[in-house]
Every structure is written in C-alpha cells, then in structure tokens.
Amino acid sequence: MPQTQTARAARLEARIAPDLKRRLEYAASLRGATLTEFVVQSAQEAATRTIRENEVLTLNENARVAFAKLLLNPPRPNRKALAAAKRYKAKFAIEIV
Numbered sequence: 805m806p807q808t809q810t811a812r813a814a815r816l817e818a819r820i821a822p823d824l825k826r827r828l829e830y831a832a833s834l835r836g837a838t839l840t841e842f843v844v845q846s847a848q849e850a851a852t853r854t855i856r857e858n859e860v861l862t863l864n865e866n867a868r869v870a871f872a873k874l875l876l877n878p879p880r881p882n883r884k885a886l887a888a889a890k891r892y893k894a895k896f897a898i899e900i901v
Contacts, residue, residue, distance in 0.1 A: 825839075828842060828843060
C-alpha cells in the first residue's frame with residue numbers, strides 16, 4: 805500500500821531492537837510496502853485512532869436520550885450557575901442574556 809510521497813518536511817528517527825525491526829520489515833512486506841511506508845502509515849492510523857478516542861464522546865443509548873432531553877429542555881440555572889455567570893461577565897466584560 806505505498807502512499808504518494810509529498811514534500812518531506814520533517815524527519816523522525818527511532819532506535820529499536822533488531823527483532824522488532826525484522827518483525828516490522830516482515831509486516832511491511834506483507835502489505836507490499838517499504839519499512840518507512842509501513843511505519844508512517846501505522847503511526848498515522850494509531851494517531852487518528854488515539855485522537856478519535858480522546859476527542860469523540862461516545863454515549864450508550866440511555867446517556868444519548870438523557871443528553872438529548874437536557875438539550876431540548878435545559879434546567880433553569882441554579883444559584884451557583886448564576887454566580888459563576890456573573891463572575892465570568894465581570895472578568896471578561898461581556899453581556900450575558
């Protein structure tokens with residue numbers, strides 16, 4: 805799965821054990837890729853997965869229903885929420901409706 809190479813902007817180096825290098829080379833050969841292509845593609849997939857796992861909120865059915873109900877019918881702000889809004893307004897000099 806070779807990728808079209810664009811302009812090289814940065815270099816990444818890593819020291820790894822010889823047995824790991826052989827394992828990565830074997831895995832790369834199974835995909836028909838060079839070691840560099842395999843490592844870069846694998847790192848990109850891992851980065852995408854890690855970011856998605858940390859930035860995307862996944863809710864079960866009950867939580868989705870509760871979340872939607874609160875969005876559609878938000879509770880009135882309590883005393884602490886009003887006080888926090890007042891502090892925020894004073895700090896940032898904005899108008900809160």
